[in-house]
Amino acid sequence: MTDETRPSTFIRDIILEHNRTGRFGGKVITRFPPEPNGHLHIGHAKAIAIDFGMAREFGGRCHLRFDDTNPTKESQEYVDGIMRDIRWLGFDWGPHLYHASDYFEQLYQWAEQLIRAGKAYVDDLSGDEIREYRGTLTEPGRPSPHRNRSVEENLDLFRRMRAGEFEDGAKTLRAKIDMASPNINLRDPVMYRIRKATHQRTGDAWCIYPMYDWAHGQSDSIEGVTHSMCSLEYEDHRPLYDWYLDALGIFHPQQIEFARLNVSHTVLSKRKLLQLVESGRVRGWDDPRMPTLAGLRRRGYTPEALRDFAERVGVTKSPNVVELAYLEHCLREDLNKRAQRRMAVLRPLKLVVENYPEGQVEEFEAVNNPEDASAGTRKVPFSRTLYIEQEDFRDPPPPKYFRLAPGTEVRLRYAYIVKCTGVGKDAAGNVTEVRCTYDPDSRGGDSKGRKVKGTIHWVSAQHAVESEVRLYDTLFTVPKPDDAEDYESVLNPASLEVLTGARVEPALGTAAPGERFQFERTGYFAVDEDSQPGRPVFNRAVGLRDTWAKIEKAAG
């Protein structure tokens, strides 16, 4: 991308300005700081793209740092998942893997430094009392009765906190800032709390754990991070971020906030995502309906599409809800260029070619990808009994319908032009099979100048591989489920439809999990890990644009 066409972002402008003034000596070091208490989702993809992308663009580097300051909520399972997902997305932190817990000792020493400077004190107030003393949005808070303990007493108490002499919640270490500050974060924020819990990395070495604000900026400083990007809700925390760094007199990174990404028809809060998993509404963190990177990957999304999306939605400070259609567009655009085409009949309807010799089999050459000649061709077997899509036959046909109907002609892709000669129905009047005759002169689908509007896909009944196809719809029926009073009521009961009798062309029988294809005229599908030898399972990642569906819908 050239400088002229590259979207400008205010973050890039800030970095450019820093480079111009020499604030960080031209260095750009960023970090992506997930807390290992959940899996990464599409919103994180944007943050990752910004953190790693800015560093890459300016020839710097991006650290991966786990913000593991709350042992009661974090686990190794999440750590592993997060690293796997970031790598899959296409980013690499090289040797720069860090943990806030790497800095626990340094943080502790710095806390003592603040105590000695009279800028921190041990408080005996309970959680409820701290809240009471903090005041409200409109009323200032009141000082804790323990706010003016001597340095010696504070030091002694804090050391005993570390030594485990007090019970959980009995004491905290607080920064002594301003109980009347209009910014509530500055009303003597808690720096340490007592938690006699085993940490997934430091084990039982500690029973006091630093709060986010006390850990984050100092971790940035230790690592020499220059630009610390985070989401808008931390804007109110920047004064505190700055206060700690200044009070300590250590290297001072710049925190920059941007608006987090929201996508329509889904939720991205860790709480709600966890609720979906635990309530069993989805099959797990990697359910293809989930907006998690694991879910999107299983669904068939590519890292390229996700990165493209992250770049195209831009970076601003304004609240946003990006339409799902935009994400889907990015996937289609990527897969259109790269995915091989196959024929797959999702809802089979038998089609008998009456004048085609019983037992005869022909093979036709099918193009693997019209967008990429190097993808080559493959053979597709044809015989007297085929399956076509149920929706490709209508009796009577609606206006503008180009597909098969009694008496009409249609092209069987790559094969022959056939003419519908009859319909077989069961006692209830349901169409059970369609009969037709083929035109031997149209071999390969060549109409020889004749006008044949419709072309449909098919598979040979005796050669087709039976498979399961999972069709997904949005998890929620409304664009902004977060706005719903009762979010259960906007859950989409039809978010998953399982088709067990799909028939796919033989070439699909050996497809490996993770492979993606375009099923002609239907959509893009990924082979699911639930596939068994001889019985593949496909996930529909996204449908193809469907002009006919629009026409039919418009017609009512």
Add this chain to the structure above:
RNA sequence: UGGGGCGUGGCCAAGUGGCAAGGCGCGGGACUUUGGAUCCCGUAUUCGGAGGUUCGAAUCCUCCCGCCCCAACCA
């Protein structure tokens, strides 16, 4: 309500005093052995609102309105 942010077409988003980019979506057309893809064309006399400054304002000033975030020993 005190503080911090944000308001440009249905959704994103450029624009930073000189005559409203682009993408998605939507509508129309061309082409087509995927009703796919591709290619054209159309889609804000107007930038939350009202005043003001200026030859000229989305961009500067004033006031007003709306939305989001903050009162965890979560991050």
